Amino acid sequence: MKKIIFAVVLGLGIMSSPLVLAAGDISAGKEISASCAACHGVDGNSPADVYPKLAGQHASYLYKQLVEFKNGKRANDIMSPMVAALSEEDMANLAAYYASKESTPGAVSEDSLDLGQQIYRGGNSESGVPACMACHGPNGSGMPAAKWPKLSAQYQAYTEAQLHAFANGERQNDPNGMMRDIASKMTEEEIKAVSAYVSGLH
Incomplete structure (x- = not known):
């Protein structure tokens, strides 16, 4: 019963979400990504572990984070100014680009x-x-x-x-x-x- 309730609540949450992602343009996203490469790498595999790997991450999640960096829901002194000038289309394109890349494998000790x-x-x-x-x-x-x-x-x-x-x-x-x-x-x-x-x- 709990699983059914959770599924219903989750479904309603997804349907009511204001962050509806339009299909992004990978080529356009690649152009925009040039300003992100210093921290996140050319292909979304960050050179430093303090910055996340974006390669292979879901476009829906990446878009949500970009929107929330822009509107202040997710506070970050580095990312907020980086996304300030991006349009919704820019963010969708950027999300599509990184989602299309492959993340480098990790390892566990x-x-x-x-x-x-x-x-x-x-x-x-x-x-x-x-x-x-x-x-x-x-x-x-x-x-x-x-x-x-x-x-x-x-x-x-x-x-x-x-x-x-x-x-x-x-x-x-x-x-x-x-x-x-x-x-x-x-x-x-x-x-x-x-x-x-x-x-x-x-």
Whole structure:
């Protein structure tokens, strides 16, 4: 019964979302991406792990983040001025370009594997942390229709930073505070382990 209710609520949320993504133009997005390359790489594979890999990320998720950097729902001192002059069409094109690229593979260290796998696949019933795979998929591929991101192959440092930002409320653009609620229940060890684990998913 709970699963049915969740599915209905999720479906209503997706249908009522104001962020409707029009199909973007990959070629136009490639031109715009020139100003993003210093941080995110020419093909969306960032040269530094403090910046996320954008290559292979869902266009729907990328578009949502760009819109929310622009309107201030997702606060970021670097990204906000970068997107200030972009139109909705520009953002759709940019999202389409990065979604068309392939992310470089990551790896997980042995010391993080067991706990990371446990949290990602089974959660922590004692603290109320749900399994990450429920929303992000068994292989970390995410859910485009719900604008839930692909996590596989993402840099460990970036994922860890975002979980901390959700946990302390610095990042607030998650639907209904879902990620803030989850991350705030995770221990530091769990955050590090699951961040390492998803970097090796494929």
